Amino acid sequence: MVNAPHRRCRRSPADAALFAFGSLPPLERLLFARHLRGCPVCRGRVAEAGAVADALAAGVPQPPLADPAALTERIVRRALRERPSGRRRAAAAVPVQIPVRATAAVLSALLLANALLAWHAGRLVRTARTALAQQSASLAVLQGALQDLAGGQTVALRGTPAAPGALAHVTVQTVGGRRLLMLVAGGLPVLSGPAVYQLWLIAGAVHTSAGVFTVDASGRGALAAWIPAGRSFAALGVTRQGAGPAVAPSGTRVLGGAPG
Amino acid sequence: MAGSADEDDLLVARCAGGDADALRRLIERHGRAAHALALHIARDPAAAEEITQDAFLRVWRGARRYTPQGLFRAWLLRVVRHLALDHLRRRRPPAPWSGGAAAAAGPGFAAPDPADPLPGPEDQAEAAETGRALASLLAALPPEQRRVVELLYYAGLSHREAARRLGIPLGTLKGRVRLALDRLRREFPPLGGVPW
DSSP: OOHHHHTTOOSOHHHHHHHHHTOSOHHHHHHHHHHHHTOHHHHHHHHHHHHHHHHHHHTSOOOOOSOHHHHHHHHHHHHHHHSTTSSSOOSOSSOOOSOHHHHHHHHHHHHHHHHHHHHHHHHHHHHHHHHHHHTTOOHHHHHHHHHHTTSSEEEEEEEOTTSTTOEEEEEEEEETTEEEEEEEEESOOOOOTTOEEEEEEEETTEEEEEEEEOOOTTSOEEEEEEEOTTOOOSEEEEEEETTSOOSSOOSEEEEEEOOO | OHHHHHHHHHHHHHHHTTOHHHHHHHHHHHHHHHHHHHHHHHOOHHHHHHHHHHHHHHHHHHGGGOOOSSOHHHHHHHHHHHHHHHHHHHSSSOOOOOSHHHHHHTTTOOOOOTTOOSSOHHHHHHHHHHHHHHHHHHHHSOHHHHHHHIIIIISOOOHHHHHHHHTOOHHHHHHHHHHHHHHHHHHOGGGGTOOO
16 A cells, blocks of 8 residues: 555645546646656555546446347357457458558658658647647646657657648557557647547557547647557557547548557 | 456457357356446447447457456456447537436446346356445445546546536545545455455
8 A cells, every 4th residue: 555655745646546537638647647657656546546446347236238148149249250260350340441551651651750750859849838838737847748758669650641741759658567658749630529539559450549639729739548458559540530539440540650 | 256367368368269159258257247337337228238349349359469467357347438438428418417326326226137147146246246335335425526436437527527517626626536535445445455
């Protein structure tokens, strides 16, 4: 337990709970994640709050299912359709509008993106600085957070023809045994209505949402999210989801890239 | 319970080999809990079934990459919550939040139906006991603390959204979060670090 050390961190213990619950907006999550890297007290608090969160998930009432056997068989049938041989994963049954052939183009673009990344770094820093400043973050904290973006695994995302001026920088860092993904993007088209940008972890035909973000009037935005345990990815993509967050990518792809 | 956790990991490993019976067994062990959480958040029976299906399909698709880093059930339910909140956020404006965990902990709390064959009897009894204990604990929280937990965890609101919804300052909301978690941890032994 970490009750005693709690007193040695000036941050509110509630921040750790909000972080564990996923209740902090992206920019605040990013800043708190940075704080976590150097604060074992808050890491302990996050772990404790995570246990509460897991209990809350498991503690809801369990009303009877109308036809549990039918649901089970429906899931199994669907699973078998996706991997009929039982050994290889077939194409995803969930409609995905990210074309497979675009992956090759993205990989090629990645070489250019990596070369351009350093050149764009200053621009990205200014992008994030502006965005974070709008969240009333202190400049010192902001600069520290941005410096940390240079650590961990990095991925440069380049704009697609749908958003040729867009660029994003993604880092993946291990925090308390979990992997935290942070994205800072700029040059994206401004959104309207319920539309959001959604980041996807791509592994073959499987696309897993890593979260959503919006942009300011200058097309700048940021996202911080935990990567589910055991989830690997070969590439990252961002889609514009016109109707809001989606379970599978169905909107226009605006950014893409893969780890170098 | 450790044995159960090991069995889950073995079942996931069998899923990685394309064993549909292993997937069936995972659904039998955890399907009710997954569906219950999906229904609790989405408040839509049809959506809850879809979310449950999607969650187990993620298990199936990702089985070969699955690395045990904790209890499978906790991981599965995090996936379910994520999917359910995605569903909730797609609906604009969000449906009014009513009841939530408070209702869950009150007279409306539904014990598992003995006639329902989905969960294995031992797993289900344990899950039901845990659920009842936590539901009772949530019910015992002061209403203002319980409401904060509901809005943040089950409705997926940000802390600012929740404060706005409740008409309270952000600092007050944080105070309630802290008090609620302190109490849950203090009074519910499994949250003290005992795996369950």
